[in-house]
Amino acid sequence: MYWPVRLASILAAVGGCFLLDALARGVDDYARRLIVLAGIWVILSVSLNLINGITGQFSIGHAAFWQVGAYTAGYLSVTFHGKWGIDGLPWMILMMALGALMAAVAGLIVGLPSLRLRGDYLAIVTLGFGEIIRIVVQNQKPLGEAYGMNVQPKFQTVWLVWLMAIVCIAVCRNLLRTAHGLPFLAVREDEVAAGAMGVNVTQVKVTAFLIGSAFAGVAGALLAHYEGFISPQMFKMEQSFIILTMVVLGGTGSITGATIAAVALFYLPERLRDAPPVTGAALLGGLIGTIVAVVLVKRTVDRFHGPKIGAATRYIGSVVAGIVLSLALGAGFGMIPKLASQSFEAEKLRMVIFAGVLIILMLIRPQGILGTNEFSLDWVKSLLRKRKAVEA
Amino acid sequence: MSLLQLEGATIRFGGLVAVNNVSFSVEKGDLFGLIGPNGAGKTTCFNLITGVYKPTSGSIKFRGSELSGTPPNKVAQLGIARTFQNIRLFQSLTVLENVVVAAYLRHRVALPSALLYLPSAIAETERLKAEAMRLLEVLDLDRRAQVRSADLPYGMQRRLEIARAMATKPELLLLDEPAAGMNPQESDDLLLTVRQIRENFAMTVLLIEHDMRFVMNLCEKIVVLDHGIEIAQGPPETIRNHPKVIEAYLGEAV
Numbered sequence: 001m002y003w004p005v006r007l008a009s010i011l012a013a014v015g016g017c018f019l020l021d022a023l024a025r026g027v028d029d030y031a032r033r034l035i036v037l038a039g040i041w042v043i044l045s046v047s048l049n050l051i052n053g054i055t056g057q058f059s060i061g062h063a064a065f066w067q068v069g070a071y072t073a074g075y076l077s078v079t080f081h082g083k084w085g086i087d088g089l090p091w092m093i094l095m096m097a098l099g100a101l102m103a104a105v106a107g108l109i110v111g112l113p114s115l116r117l118r119g120d121y122l123a124i125v126t127l128g129f130g131e132i133i134r135i136v137v138q139n140q141k142p143l144g145e146a147y148g149m150n151v152q153p154k155f156q157t158v159w160l161v162w163l164m165a166i167v168c169i170a171v172c173r174n175l176l177r178t179a180h181g182l183p184f185l186a187v188r189e190d191e192v193a194a195g196a197m198g199v200n201v202t203q204v205k206v207t208a209f210l211i212g213s214a215f216a217g218v219a220g221a222l223l224a225h226y227e228g229f230i231s232p233q234m235f236k237m238e239q240s241f242i243i244l245t246m247v248v249l250g251g252t253g254s255i256t257g258a259t260i261a262a263v264a265l266f267y268l269p270e271r272l273r274d275a276p277p278v279t280g281a282a283l284l285g286g287l288i289g290t291i292v293a294v295v296l297v298k299r300t301v302d303r304f305h306g307p308k309i310g311a312a313t314r315y316i317g318s319v320v321a322g323i324v325l326s327l328a329l330g331a332g333f334g335m336i337p338k339l340a341s342q343s344f345e346a347e348k349l350r351m352v353i354f355a356g357v358l359i360i361l362m363l364i365r366p367q368g369i370l371g372t373n374e375f376s377l378d379w380v381k382s383l384l385r386k387r388k389a390v391e392a
Numbered sequence: 393m394s395l396l397q398l399e400g401a402t403i404r405f406g407g408l409v410a411v412n413n414v415s416f417s418v419e420k421g422d423l424f425g426l427i428g429p430n431g432a433g434k435t436t437c438f439n440l441i442t443g444v445y446k447p448t449s450g451s452i453k454f455r456g457s458e459l460s461g462t463p464p465n466k467v468a469q470l471g472i473a474r475t476f477q478n479i480r481l482f483q484s485l486t487v488l489e490n491v492v493v494a495a496y497l498r499h500r501v502a503l504p505s506a507l508l509y510l511p512s513a514i515a516e517t518e519r520l521k522a523e524a525m526r527l528l529e530v531l532d533l534d535r536r537a538q539v540r541s542a543d544l545p546y547g548m549q550r551r552l553e554i555a556r557a558m559a560t561k562p563e564l565l566l567l568d569e570p571a572a573g574m575n576p577q578e579s580d581d582l583l584l585t586v587r588q589i590r591e592n593f594a595m596t597v598l599l600i601e602h603d604m605r606f607v608m609n610l611c612e613k614i615v616v617l618d619h620g621i622e623i624a625q626g627p628p629e630t631i632r633n634h635p636k637v638i639e640a641y642l643g644e645a646v
Contacts, residue, residue, distance in 0.1 A: 002511055171507050179492050179517040180506035186493040189482035196442055198468035198497030198560050
């Protein structure tokens with residue numbers, strides 16, 4: 001039964017990517033670009049999760065590997081495309097492979113100090129490394145300095161990006177469902193004990209950095225050829241932090257968590273761009289309503305130990321109370337002419353809202369959306385079973 | 393040839409000589425005890441043997457070949473496994489997974505096969521899990537196999553540490569205060585378990601312990617350390633009546 005199942009799932013993955021590609025042809029360029037970028041963020045988030053979440057090496061320079069991949073592909077395409085007699089998909093595959101290779105070399109360079117550094121110290125080194133890469137690139141004439149460079153040919157497909165995202169997810173998942181993933185988790189849990197049990201800690205850490213940064217390199221090559229333009233501004237420290245936020249928010253070590261968080265965190269701020277402007281009254285009402293709802297939910301999280309169904313009713317109640325309060329207060333404040341006349345554009349508010357959502361999530365669910373769980377049918381079933389057990 | 397031989401093993405941390413010129417040899421099949429007051433350098437001795445520290449001078453030989461300078465994971469592969477005084481389980485992993493981590497040092501299938509989820513990697517995973525499960529049965533932990541190790545009761549965590557160390561299939565098992573914090577009943581059970589392990593798995597055991605009843609009942613040979621210096625060596629009867637040991641550690645009433 002192994003090969004039929006394996007082949008079917010591979011076919012389903014490839015087929016799903018082409019289906020998504022076909023569906024994406026029906027939407028406008030902006031929406032299609034969001035779908036592609038979401039896929040790229042998924043690769044970044046899931047690959048950082050391997051280093052950060054699964055192996056426990058606190059790296060916050062992931063954008064640097066992304067940049068290495070993007071510039072490798074970009075530079076090679078500009079310089080050599082058309083000279084080696086290949087084009088289209090084969091060229092793109094070659095660029096992804098070389099981008100991954102160069103990023104992996106960079107990963108090795110950062111991985112080596114990680115053998116001696118732990119926690120905060122490693123974080124500082126990776127952060128510094130990320131900045132070094134960006135600034136070095138920014139000063140290279142052939143790489144377009146701070147202006148960036150145009151990348152030709154463009155290769156704009158939805159399916160390839162999402163296929164790579166699926167490959168990245170599959171590699172991590174395969175690692176975790178075989179015994180080979182356990183040494184990685186053991187290093188995260190306790191390096192000394194892992195070493196004493198025969199785990200080659202050095203090798204595990206370097207492997208995690210190699211695989212993680214290689215996938216970031218693939219994401220870079222995909223980005224360069226989709227956008228047709230790359231600049232150092234696209235790989236700033238903030239990007240590393242957003243990838244890290246995705247990993248932490250999804251639940252450290254959870255692959256599905258990293259995936260869901262990547263799509264959510266990428267989509268939310270983008271979609272908020274289109275939101276209509278709000279009046280000062282609505283904003284103030286919404287703010288107070290949100291705070292009340294968060295306080296109520298937090299109280300349930302901290303103090304309620306009854307059955308799950310009771311907790312769920314309380315959560316829904318809190319949210320409904322927050323919404324009702326927001327609307328009521330919004331209408332009430334609307335009576336005040338000064339508040340009613342003031343208008344705020346969504347474009348300016350969106351990052352504030354983004355930050356607010358992060359703070360709320362960390363207050364209510366510090367272990368991340370999924371904690372260390374993976375989203376699966378078994379997990380949902382186990383939740384239901386627990387509920388029944390409590391009720392009984 | 394002794395299984396493990398320390399000759400003048402010494403380690404200094406700055407001005408402190410934690411282990412000073414300690415020599416003893418453990419023969420194959422021994423149940424060997426290492427005792428002494430707190431801070432005597434017992435755990436440091438374990439750290440020297442397992443490669444956590446490199447001795448400043450002296451030699452440590454395992455099956456006749458020099459150990460000092462060998463990294464901990466290589467020491468484990470050579471056939472020395474240990475438990476920790478302050479329990480160091482992989483807390484968020486399950487009981488079974490903890491043991492599989494240790495059994496993994498005998499893996500034969502390379503990482504790429506696992507990343508591709510090839511049948512060979514699946515078969516190996518099953519094999520290692522089955523091995524680990526057998527050990528859990530020996531230590532009576534099999535019914536808790538799927539529990540997160542941090543959620544186990546204290547006594548079981550100690551037993552899991554032993555199961556995990558045994559999963560590396562060592563020739564020499566180092567137990568660092570295996571009975572610490574156990575009640576008399578638990579420690580009696582542990583005594584039987586350790587004896588059983590030695591007989592069924594043909595293992596040599598070197599253990600550190602403060603519970604004198606436990607050590608005197610179990611061990612056939614004992615070394616006593618005080619302030620990093622070896623003050624006595626011999627069978628339990630000799631140790632019990634040794635004037636230096638009574639003065640430094642046991643006290644008059646034992």
